[in-house]
Amino acid sequence: MEIKVVRKVLDRNDTTANRNRMLFAEKNIFVLNVMSSPGSGKTMTLQKTLKILAPEIRSAVIVGDVCTTHDAERLAEAGIPVVQVNTDEFGGECHLGAHVIEKAIDSIEMDGIELLIVENVGNLVCPAAFDIGEDARVVVLSVTEGEDKPAKYPAMFRVCNAALLNKIDLLPHLDEFDVEKAAGYIQQVHPGMPVFRMSAKTGEGMEPWLDWLRERVREKQAG
Incomplete structure (x- = not known):
């Protein structure tokens, strides 16, 4: 009985x-679902990404958190439309579901938007199971986390299209994190998935990630 309930959900x-996917396709909007554990530097990564892309790509963001509008306020500094979703209003859910996205986009003028980024709730388990109508999923893993996170949470890394290995500027201060091992675990779980080694704080290594994202947006715009 329990399995049937989960299946229904x-x-x-x-x-x-x-329904979301059909709307995004109709408007040629590339939708990116960005996921990670809390503290990975996901918000700063999106801050830097959106600031750089703002002059060339019309973007909007939906931010998911259990409480507060802190991340949304930071992302709004890029001068783009931002919608905050606080999941404590409906039970403190650990992910954003498709119905939440459907409701959130009602608050955005979608005409003319080329890129919609969804910053999901910080969690390496729940968000991986829920399709929101996105075109691609990206997972952010920081070097301050365990290098074996991909092996411990394989579902998240299997469903993603790219991984960002963030905070590499801290590597000189970390004796126990092995970048090659982390990248190797990712490839074991999802062979061939691109892994971008970068620091959102310093900007090191961000250009390959930005080029990847630009290309995905161009492809969607081309229909």
Whole structure:
């Protein structure tokens, strides 16, 4: 019985996700679902990304957190539309479901938007299971976390299209984190997935990531 209940929840979510996907396709909007554990530097990564891309790509963001508007306020500094979703209003959910995205986009003027980024709730488990109608998923892993996170949370890394290995500026101060091992674990779980080694704080290594994202947006715009 419990399995049937879970299946019903996922089926309902997928139905809404397909509606979202059709809307995004109609408007040629590339939708990126960005996921990570708390403290990975996800928000700073998006801050830097959006600041650089703002002159060339019209963007909007949906931010998911259990409480507060802190991350949304930081991202709004890029001068783009930002919608905050606080999941404590509906039970403190550990992810954003498709129905939440469907409601959030009602607050955004979608005409003319080329890139919609969803900053999901910080969690390496729940968000991986829920389709929101996105075109691609990215996971952010920082060097201050365990290098074996991809092996411990394989579902997250399997469903993503790219991984950002963030905070590499801290490597000189970390004796126990092995970048090659971390990248190796990612490849074991998801062979061939691009891994971008970068520091959102210093900007080191960000250009390959930005080029990857630009290309995905161009492809969606081309129809």
